[in-house]
Amino acid sequence: MHAQSAEIYEKFKSCHAYETALELKAEGKIRHFGISFHDKASVLEQILDENPQIEVVQIQFNYVDYEDASVESRKCYEVCRKYGKPVIVMEPVKGGSLINLPREAQEILDGLHGGSNASYAIRFAAGFDGIMMVLSGMGNMEMMRDNISFMKDFVPLSAKEQEAIVKVREIFRAQGLIPCTACRYCTDGCPKQIAIPDLFACLNAKKQFQNWNTDYYYNNVHTKEGSRASDCIKCGKCEHICPQHLPVRELLTEVAKEFDK
Numbered sequence: 001m002h003a004q005s006a007e008i009y010e011k012f013k014s015c016h017a018y019e020t021a022l023e024l025k026a027e028g029k030i031r032h033f034g035i036s037f038h039d040k041a042s043v044l045e046q047i048l049d050e051n052p053q054i055e056v057v058q059i060q061f062n063y064v065d066y067e068d069a070s071v072e073s074r075k076c077y078e079v080c081r082k083y084g085k086p087v088i089v090m091e092p093v094k095g096g097s098l099i100n101l102p103r104e105a106q107e108i109l110d111g112l113h114g115g116s117n118a119s120y121a122i123r124f125a126a127g128f129d130g131i132m133m134v135l136s137g138m139g140n141m142e143m144m145r146d147n148i149s150f151m152k153d154f155v156p157l158s159a160k161e162q163e164a165i166v167k168v169r170e171i172f173r174a175q176g177l178i179p180c181t182a183c184r185y186c187t188d189g190c191p192k193q194i195a196i197p198d199l200f201a202c203l204n205a206k207k208q209f210q211n212w213n214t215d216y217y218y219n220n221v222h223t224k225e226g227s228r229a230s231d232c233i234k235c236g237k238c239e240h241i242c243p244q245h246l247p248v249r250e251l252l253t254e255v256a257k258e259f260d261k
């Protein structure tokens, strides 16, 4: 049951989706019954309470979102443990955001003289009790080889590595970047065809690196006439669907201020 949240759960309940899935399971057409989840821990608790048949829960879990007030990774994980549900991790590298780190943060990880940035993020997530699987998007053979290299004989982060991750998290969060994971759920329904995650990435890159390149990408790659951030008509369709609950309209106003002056 994909992307459950308070709003989507109500919709699933109203069309008896859970009952239907369980019937299909009883008929042997479904082998396992689980949910992926994007909302507050209290909502997850309600869903698990009302549906004890749920076998597994997939949550967003990475070292930056661990204590994030909107994602509540740690709290959601704790609810899964309380209800004895194995956890599947999604977004362990936060949509790739934990690969390109700010210089200061990169220096901290380089100081460990160990693996790739992805390896620290994935090992962080995989090191908790009850984690059944860590899902990581891989775009090429090199990424797959890297992931296999440190997950084959898995070793959790050492105390020194944990300390480094805490410092990286602080640096990351101090930058005030837009926490968009580039899932692109929002783009299909946008009547102005605004490339929302790409425009957020432009603003994030500008904040992080202050380079001219972001203006080039904004103007020539990610926008066309009528689909700039300032063309948003504030219909709100994107906000209904965003699993990160981002105030997209407000954030696009920020993007427009920077790039559509």
Ligand code: SF4
Binding pocket: 189, 190, 191, 192, 193, 194, 196, 231, 232, 233, 234, 235, 236, 237, 238, 239, 248, 249, 252
């Ligand atoms: S609020 Fe703006 S960005 Fe969101 S769907 Fe509507 S037009 Fe697109």
Ligand code: SF4
Binding pocket: 179, 180, 181, 182, 183, 184, 185, 186, 187, 196, 197, 241, 242, 243, 244, 245, 246, 248
């Ligand atoms: S704004 Fe939300 S829905 Fe759109 S890509 Fe980012 S996280 Fe996904």
